[in-house]
Amino acid sequence: MSNRFPIADWFRHSSPYINAHRGRTFVVLIEGEAIAAGQGEQLIQDLALLHTLGVRLVVVFGIRAQVTQALNERHITPLRHDGRWVASDAIMAQVERIAAQQCLWLEARFSLGLPNTPLHGSEMTVVSGNLVMAKPLGVRDGIDFERSGEVRRVRSGAIEKLLKNDALVLLPPLGFSSTGEVFDLDAADVAMQTAVALGADKLILLGAEAGLQDNQGALQRQLTPAEAECLCRQAQPGSETARHLGAACFAARHAVARAHLLSWRNPDALLGELYTRDGVGTMITEHRYEQLRPAELTDIGGLLELLEPLEKRGMLVARSRERLEHEINDYRVIERDGMIVGCAALHAFADTRMGELACLAVHDDYHGGARGEMLLAEAERQARQQGLSRLFVLTTHTVHWFLERGFSLASMQDLPTLKRDTYNHARKSKILTKSLT
Missing domain, CATH: 3.40.1160.10 (Acetylglutamate kinase-like)
Structure with a gap:
């Protein structure tokens, strides 16, 4: 119970x-x-x-x-x-x-x-x-x-x-x-x-x-x-x-x-x-100061500027401009007065009904405004819309943040085969999953 x-x-x-x-x-x-x-x-x-x-x-x-x-x-x-x-x-x-x-x-x-x-x-x-x-x-x-x-x-x-x-x-x-x-x-x-x-x-x-x-x-x-x-x-x-x-x-x-x-x-x-x-x-409201929306190719520069400091601190895996362009349809961004202040990507593994929540990031100047929660909620909404039943995330720095939001620690065996085969053992990322049902 x-x-x-x-x-x-x-x-x-x-x-x-x-x-x-x-x-x-x-x-x-x-x-x-x-x-x-x-x-x-x-x-x-x-x-x-x-x-x-x-x-x-x-x-x-x-x-x-x-x-x-x-x-x-x-x-x-x-x-x-x-x-x-x-x-x-x-x-x-x-x-x-x-x-x-x-x-x-x-x-x-x-x-x-x-x-x-x-x-x-x-x-x-x-x-x-x-x-x-x-x-x-x-x-x-x-x-x-x-x-x-x-x-x-x-x-x-x-x-x-x-x-x-x-x-x-x-x-x-x-x-x-x-x-x-x-x-x-x-x-x-x-x-x-x-x-x-x-x-x-x-x-x-x-x-x-x-x-x-x-x-x-x-x-x-x-x-x-x-x-x-x-x-x-x-x-x-x-x-x-x-x-x-x-x-x-x-x-x-x-x-x-x-x-x-x-x-x-x-x-x-x-x-x-x-x-x-x-x-x-x-x-x-007269001005849409801030909105959560699908990413566009014109956002690539803003995404790179947002992600670079986190990549340097080892919190995120480095992503090239070419990779972002290729995966842009998976991304959602928070734009505030023309500036990208947050982003997250949902990569679907439809054969296993799982989705990877990747690249969840919020600009240092905009922490504390529930933007991370907004991005997570949007990823969950997208996943359900695509018929996915579980989310997983790989993280090195934010394990507790995800645990506090309904994720549980998991193992390599819980990952889709493709993700398991490309897992970076050098980073030793923690694996967490969350049921969407």
Whole structure:
């Protein structure tokens, strides 16, 4: 019977991301539909965990679902135009009431600290207030939007002070004017403008859909704003897709490093996106600073530059330019801003359903970022895709690294015949294998 705990493996693999996110500013939008569907408790627990791990959080909440229900119960039908409703005094009365109720409910749930709850001992300070200034939409296309508004200014200095004091900032979809009026705002716009004003590291938009899909239904994990804007123009005005895509693209073009589209329907979405290698949603970013991709012939120079220091230290077998050119299709590289900072090769021995993980290397300046794990995971994915059932590796310096990642010491008899015949006895490399089944 196995004594392995999957959560322990996940926790180990999440440590680089825990370190990377500590002290960073995230703006998170939770749509009202998520809370109406009963997902609020789980999201609050996950947000509390992020706060405990040192993430500086601004949480924006929507109330569309709750307001729509209240209007239906009172037989009030709002006038809609261009994706927004006209916030009359009757509608605004419901907006203000429900926003206040939702804010109080969230503050109460963040205060939960009973011993049998996930928030036990968290002692979170949650602050909301007049942190978003607004102006009226005014008259557009001949329609007076009355108390429907748009963000005029985010009081980023005040929010920064609260974040520095370890508070979680809670923002409703309301804005305040210098004349003392309250305006109904689009929650996605509030989140976007707040992220831009703070220069946030991430804008996280939790909606009904699990990111964006291509024509074959596959999740698109990373897009540039230009790529995403094409999809935004196809979306229905005022729809969640249009609102979230528009916010993500604007934020990515205005110095917010990453915008993420996630689904609140997936209870693991928030932690899965932030603390796993592959993520679970769609990320929109202006620059692809770093990517893992198949190697190309134009990468040969970068590969030689990466491998030469390791070959001189005896950690890798020397590989000529000709050999790299011949085997280039076996290689995957990590490119960061035009520089090859990591690589690995998978050489298949199809007759034995085994594959050799070879030439796994990460530049000295980029250790500690889980890049070795990324390359290993990609090799395992490739191997499974090719129908291989085992990986083996020959190493002289990194035995423990492989043992910690599921490999076991093996013998010459465990190698494919061809590899056994070409084994370099002078190097005395250790042999390790890993099952992929």
